[in-house]
Each structure stands twice: as C-alpha cells, then as structure tokens.
Amino acid sequence: MRPVYWIALIPFVGILAGPVLHNHVHPFILGMPFPLGWVSVWLVITAVLMAVLYALDPANAGE
Template sequence: MTPYVLGMPFNLFWLVMWVVLISATMAVIYRLDPANREEQSS
C-alpha cells in the first residue's frame, strides 16, 4: 500500500516538495544578493 500525501504518492510528493523548496531558497538568495541590486550605475 502506497502512502499518499496531498493526493500524490509519497515519492512524487517528495520530489515536488524539494523542487519547490529549492526554488524558493534560490529566489530568496537572489533577492538578498547585493550583486543583483539595480541601484548600481555601471
């Protein structure tokens, strides 16, 4: 019997969860990175 989380098999949920978490983490890092500030006049 396969355990289901949010209507998805656990293995699929595990992969989707990590894709979402890594994407969110990368978005936060991108927003906080001083190299991405638009105030720089180069």
C-alpha cells in the first residue's frame, strides 16, 4: 500500500472520536451540540484530506 493512502484512515478516526470521547451538549460548535458540530467540522476536514490525497496520489498522474 502506498504511504499516501494512510491519509484515508484519518477521517474514520476523526469523525468517530468526537462523539465517543465527548458525548455532551456543551461546548456548542458553530451553534450545534458538540457531537453534531464535531461531525460537521470533520466533513470539511475529510474533503480537505481527500483533496490532499488526490494531489499526492501517483494514480492520478496521467485515464
């Protein structure tokens, strides 16, 4: 497996970690209860990570 592919594991840990480690309403994130706000922020982080993966992935160089 190419080392760059390990980036794809980060969202799996990130998205689930927030609600599992801090299942409380406060602090609100962007006006939302902590678990929902956490997951929402991680959707954006996931998109950024996938963009980084896409840029670094040799499979995309040259169909």
